[in-house]
Amino acid sequence: MKNPFENLDRVLEHRVRLQIMSVLVANKSYDFNSLKEVVGVTDGGMASHIKALEKEKYISVQKSFVDRKPNTSYKITERGRNVFKKHLDALEALVKQQKK
Amino acid sequence: MKEIQEYEKDLASIRSTMDRSGKFISLSGMSGILSGVYALAGAVEAYFVVQYPQSPFLFRTDSISEETTLLKLLLLAGQVLLASILTGLFLSARKAKKEGVSLWNATSKQLFINLAIPLITGGLFILIILYTGHFGLAAPASLIFYGLALIQASVNTYDEVRYLGFSEIALGLIAALIPGYGLIFWAIGFGVLHILYGAILYRKYDR
Numbered sequence: 001m002k003n004p005f006e007n008l009d010r011v012l013e014h015r016v017r018l019q020i021m022s023v024l025v026a027n028k029s030y031d032f033n034s035l036k037e038v039v040g041v042t043d044g045g046m047a048s049h050i051k052a053l054e055k056e057k058y059i060s061v062q063k064s065f066v067d068r069k070p071n072t073s074y075k076i077t078e079r080g081r082n083v084f085k086k087h088l089d090a091l092e093a094l095v096k097q098q099k100k
Numbered sequence: 101m102k103e104i105q106e107y108e109k110d111l112a113s114i115r116s117t118m119d120r121s122g123k124f125i126s127l128s129g130m131s132g133i134l135s136g137v138y139a140l141a142g143a144v145e146a147y148f149v150v151q152y153p154q155s156p157f158l159f160r161t162d163s164i165s166e167e168t169t170l171l172k173l174l175l176l177a178g179q180v181l182l183a184s185i186l187t188g189l190f191l192s193a194r195k196a197k198k199e200g201v202s203l204w205n206a207t208s209k210q211l212f213i214n215l216a217i218p219l220i221t222g223g224l225f226i227l228i229i230l231y232t233g234h235f236g237l238a239a240p241a242s243l244i245f246y247g248l249a250l251i252q253a254s255v256n257t258y259d260e261v262r263y264l265g266f267s268e269i270a271l272g273l274i275a276a277l278i279p280g281y282g283l284i285f286w287a288i289g290f291g292v293l294h295i296l297y298g299a300i301l302y303r304k305y306d307r
Contacts, residue, residue: 015113022114023121027206030121034206038121073206088114091107098104 004097007090009083011056016041016049021084024059024076031073050074058083124207124257126199128191129306132298135184140291142180146173146283170230180290195306211256218249239282243272243289258305264297 012018019039023030030038036046053059058080062073076084149172189203196203222245229237247268254262268289275285 015110018110019113019117022117026118026122027210030206033202034121037201037205038117088111091111094104094107095111 004090004093007086007093009087011052011058012083012087014049016045017053018087020049020053020074021058021076021080024074025081025084029062029073029075031071035074053080056080056083122207122256124211125305126192126196126201126203126208127257127261127301127305128188128195129298129300129302129304131184131188131191132294132301134187134191134298135180136291136294136296136298138180138183138187139294140287142176143283143287143291146176149173149176150283170235174230207256211253214252214256215249218245218252221245222249236279236282237276239286240272240276240279243268243275243285246289247272258301260297260300260304264293267293 012021016039020035023035023038032046032050036043039046041049050059050061054061057077059074060077062075064071064073149169193203222241225245226238226241229235229241247265247270250261250265250268254265271285271289271293275282275289
């Protein structure tokens with residue numbers, strides 16, 4: 001078996017990003033405030049990690065208005081889903097390897 | 101490179117985040133108990149409107165043909181529904197505040213949509229049933245559609261809600277088989293079962 005470390009995604013090494021991706025994998029779409037609540041970080045922290053994931057095209061952004069208030073929600077992209085799955089597999093392989 | 105424990109923590113955080121993000125956990129068990137109590141009170145009042153002084157366990161031969169009786173029952177059902185919804189909203193909002201989350205978030209929105217579709221369908225269906233004079237089917241239909249709504253909604257909240265849904269459907273089907281006992285089945289489904297499952301939720305998650 002090849003080294004599972006190679007399959008880890010550098011961008012997803014950060015736990016907050018991993019948590020954001022987890023939420024978006026499990027749900028069709030999620031808005032900024034709900035996401036912040038589940039992950040439990042500040043506005044600023046959230047924004048920077050969202051930006052990083054957006055830059056990699058792991059997630060897509062939808063801006064709309066709900067009751068005249070701006071509402072931003074996020075969806076995982078096909079690319080994001082694949083990267084997340086690969087990263088998860090690598091994590092599992094690493095942990096399993098260690099336990100042997 | 102991170103330590104192996106860090107990777108284990110990563111895995112654990114993925115699991116818990118996925119779980120938390122999809123579940124509405126502010127649902128109040130106490131509101132289930134209270135809406136059961138309202139339903140029982142409503143059923144007792146309905147019994148006095150419709151059947152008194154006959155025993156409630158006797159088969160009802162005279163169906164509700166008078167328009168005023170029907171209106172009284174609809175009004176009564178509406179009151180029970182309104183009181184239950186308001187109590188549910190109030191207590192869930194309080195629980196959400198205690199847990200530091202908002203009541204109206206991505207998950208509760210999804211929960212609301214999942215509940216609303218079968219409930220509105222069922223509500224319209226029952227109005228049509230009443231309009232066409234099939235009074236005996238109103239109680240079974242309300243139990244069955246409510247059960248379907250709960251099963252739909254249970255994806256986004258506690259697992260117990262799913263079992264409550266199955267119980268309501270089973271009860272509704274039995275009620276459809278033996279017509280004339282609608283009020284009794286209705287009292288069991290919306291009264292007794294709500295109190296029972298509300299108490300389970302209360303013990304497990306409210307405190």
